[in-house]
Amino acid sequence: xxxxxxxxxxxxxxxxxxxxxxxxxxxxxxxxxxxxxxxxxxxxxxxxxxxxxxxxxxxxxxxxxxxxxxxxxxxxxxxxxxxxxxxxxxxxxxxxxxxxxxxxxxxxxxxxxxxxxxxxxxxxxxxxxxxxxxxxxxxxxxxxxxxxxxxxxxxxxxxxxxxxxxxxxxxxxxxxxxxxxxxxxxxxxxxxxxxxxxxxxxxxxxxxxxxxxxxxxxxxxxxxxxxxxxxxxxxxxxxxxxxxxxxxxxxxxxxxxxxxxxxxxxxxxxxxxxxxxxxxxxxxxxxxxxxxxxxxxxxxxxxxxxxxxxxxxxxxxxxxxxxxxxxxxxxxxxxxxxxxxxxxxxxxxxxxxxxxxxxxxxxxxxxxxxxxxxxxxxxxxxxxxxxxxxxxxxxxxxxxxxxxxxxxxxxxxxxxxxxxxxxxxxxxxxxxxxxxxxxxxxxxxxxxxxxxxxxxxxxxxxxxxxxxxxxxxxxxxxxxxxxxxxxx
Amino acid sequence: xxxxxxxxxxxxxxxxxxxxxxxxxxxxxxxxxxxxxxxxxxxxxxxxxxxxxxxxxxxxxxxxxxxxxxxxxxxxxxxxxxxxxxxxxxxxxxxxxxxxxxxxxxxxxxxxxxxxxxxxxxxxxxxxxxxxxxxxxxxxxxxxxxxxxxxxxxxxxxxxxxxxxxxxxxxxxxxxxxxxxxxxxxxxxxxxxxxx
Numbered sequence: 001x002x003x004x005x006x007x008x009x010x011x012x013x014x015x016x017x018x019x020x021x022x023x024x025x026x027x028x029x030x031x032x033x034x035x036x037x038x039x040x041x042x043x044x045x046x047x048x049x050x051x052x053x054x055x056x057x058x059x060x061x062x063x064x065x066x067x068x069x070x071x072x073x074x075x076x077x078x079x080x081x082x083x084x085x086x087x088x089x090x091x092x093x094x095x096x097x098x099x100x101x102x103x104x105x106x107x108x109x110x111x112x113x114x115x116x117x118x119x120x121x122x123x124x125x126x127x128x129x130x131x132x133x134x135x136x137x138x139x140x141x142x143x144x145x146x147x148x149x150x151x152x153x154x155x156x157x158x159x160x161x162x163x164x165x166x167x168x169x170x171x172x173x174x175x176x177x178x179x180x181x182x183x184x185x186x187x188x189x190x191x192x193x194x195x196x197x198x199x200x201x202x203x204x205x206x207x208x209x210x211x212x213x214x215x216x217x218x219x220x221x222x223x224x225x226x227x228x229x230x231x232x233x234x235x236x237x238x239x240x241x242x243x244x245x246x247x248x249x250x251x252x253x254x255x256x257x258x259x260x261x262x263x264x265x266x267x268x269x270x271x272x273x274x275x276x277x278x279x280x281x282x283x284x285x286x287x288x289x290x291x292x293x294x295x296x297x298x299x300x301x302x303x304x305x306x307x308x309x310x311x312x313x314x315x316x317x318x319x320x321x322x323x324x325x326x327x328x329x330x331x332x333x334x335x336x337x338x339x340x341x342x343x344x345x346x347x348x349x350x351x352x353x354x355x356x357x358x359x360x361x362x363x364x365x366x367x368x369x370x371x372x373x374x375x376x377x378x379x380x381x382x383x384x385x386x387x388x389x390x391x392x393x394x395x396x397x398x399x400x401x402x403x404x405x406x407x408x409x410x411x412x413x414x415x416x417x418x419x420x421x422x423x424x425x426x427x428x429x430x431x432x433x434x435x436x437x438x439x440x441x442x443x444x445x446x447x448x449x450x451x452x453x454x455x456x457x458x459x460x461x462x463x464x465x466x467x468x469x470x471x472x473x474x475x476x477x478x479x480x481x482x483x484x485x486x487x488x
Numbered sequence: 489x490x491x492x493x494x495x496x497x498x499x500x501x502x503x504x505x506x507x508x509x510x511x512x513x514x515x516x517x518x519x520x521x522x523x524x525x526x527x528x529x530x531x532x533x534x535x536x537x538x539x540x541x542x543x544x545x546x547x548x549x550x551x552x553x554x555x556x557x558x559x560x561x562x563x564x565x566x567x568x569x570x571x572x573x574x575x576x577x578x579x580x581x582x583x584x585x586x587x588x589x590x591x592x593x594x595x596x597x598x599x600x601x602x603x604x605x606x607x608x609x610x611x612x613x614x615x616x617x618x619x620x621x622x623x624x625x626x627x628x629x630x631x632x633x634x635x636x637x638x639x640x641x642x643x644x645x646x647x648x649x650x651x652x653x654x655x656x657x658x659x660x661x662x663x664x665x666x667x668x669x670x671x672x673x674x675x676x677x678x679x680x681x682x683x684x
């Protein structure tokens with residue numbers, strides 16, 4: 001089951017519509033929540049189409065097929081276990097009170113007049129505030145076992161993605177693996193095939209690096225027309241964590257690489273037994289097997305107890321639940337690196353092993369579906385990242401790319417890591433097109449969508465699917481409403 | 489085995505190397521001796537998709553047996569005629585890959601797109617059927633692989649399907665892949681951008 005079915009236009013349209021629907025269900029709720037970035041006191045509901053006719057100016061692909069979910073009330077959405085196939089994870093937990101990851105506590109009128117919660121009442125593991133509601137939301141594939149969920153970038157501050165909000169892509173559900181019995185086998189073109197327990201893995205000298213991981217399918221809905229409305233929808237398949245583990249070079253040295261070995265297969269221990277081939281030079285240079293994420297064990301959905309980190313490579317190569325590594329003289333030509341994750345061009349030829357993620361940036365605030373409260377000062381902020389190294393500069397345009405000014409970069413600026421940029425802006429109340437454009441330390445300049453399509457072509461509604469790293473445009477209208485547009 | 493002193497010296501030297509190299513991992517000359525040797529028995533159930541078939545298991549299948557397996561285990565997701573449903577469409581689509589039409593998508597299937605038949609065996613063996621992965625015997629996987637390839641008009645006849653025969657199958661899109669040409673160098677952007 002693929003991210004998008006490359007086999008059928010009708011199916012793709014349905015799937016994209018389903019994703020639009022999930023986003024819309026999320027937005028319907030967020031617009032009424034005063035704490036949400038999408039809160040809008042005077043939000044105008046989109047014109048309801050006459051039954052059977054597409055709404056004026058609304059592409060059928062962008063309009064949810066089933067208005068029921070779109071218009072569903074809060075309570076219905078929260079209590080319904082089957083809100084269609086598009087399930088926006090609701091902010092309310094099953095008890096109807098605290099959002100996921102929070103515990104509901106009664107709110108005193110004045111917190112200075114009554115003692116707070118007893119220390120240790122959380123059982124020793126803290127939760128987030130009950131007032132914070134951002135969640136990943138999931139693409140409505142037919143089965144939630146092969147699906148993905150996106151990071152709410154619009155709420156993010158700094159560069160680290162909270163572990164519980166790191167995007168997910170799973171092909172056979174989230175495996176539950178007991179570290180006490182888990183083994184990693186290393187074999188193939190090695191002098192001594194070996195198996196390692198998690199205790200063995202953790203005895204080796206360790207390293208930590210703060211790195212982004214981005215799914216190469218990030219933004220695939222945006223090739224031919226602006227489709228999703230929020231930055232979570234257009235860019236939410238990228239996240240940053242501090243990862244800790246053991247260098248692959250250490251493990252490979254332990255088994256002894258035979259001369260002639262050029263590639264290695266890394267295999268996951270989930271039900272999809274995910275496999276990808278990695279060039280051995282890359283493995284020796286900077287890949288590592290991570291057991292730590294943001295100071296604790298990696299989360300189950302990130303591959304507990306052990307995942308591969310291949311810095312700067314597309315997310316699919318960062319195999320989760322690693323159970324096996326096999327060395328060979330040739331790439332293994334697995335399903336994921338032949339029939340998927342290859343970029344089909346209009347010529348009929350497909351680019352294979354397009355592993356590195358090109359430089360990309362996006363303004364996260366203000367971004368799609370937010371509303372500016374009136375003319376005046378706003379801080380434009382966002383994230384930039386490159387699989388080839390450090391971000392060297394980010395420029396911001398408020399006039400659709402006619403003029404550019406440098407944004408301030410928040411240090412530390414780390415290689416292959418998201419970098420936060422900021423740009424002070426006084427909105428004059430007129431229409432504006434906000435864009436960011438990054439340059440990495442290799443000199444690579446983030447292209448416009450037009451430039452990218454010139455190189456890659458547009459062979460179908462979702463083009464070559466993967467590696468869309470174009471400049472994102474957010475339009476601010478005279479009412480202060482921000483929307484996703486194509487402007488180049 | 490290393491003596492403790494020897495190991496200590498090597499670890500110290502290695503630590504100094506790391507200190508110079510804060511994020512690029514240097515080749516580590518030390519062997520720590522952690523982990524156990526993996527036996528042939530430990531490794532016997534692992535399968536890989538190398539196109540020359542060297543990591544595929546023993547066994548053989550037939551197209552007719554493959555149809556039975558398909559109807560029983562695969563058709564509910566991939567369709568009676570391999571046309572796809574919850575699962576991917578498996579056949580058809582030849583001639584659709586060359587395409588410059590933004591409104592019409594190319595049809596990528598085993599028949600039109602997959603470059604190696606060994607990949608098909610490997611994927612079915614590891615990850616299919618979706619709800620009971622790993623439940624098919626090697627002979628069943630060889631058979632159903634053969635059946636899909638026969639419906640795709642790539643294989644026919646009564647020859648047994650084996651690791652060797654799969655490595656020799658000429659897939660229609662065998663030469664359809666090119667290496668990564670990036671990074672691209674983009675020309676200066678249009679000076680007159682507009683809403684599209």
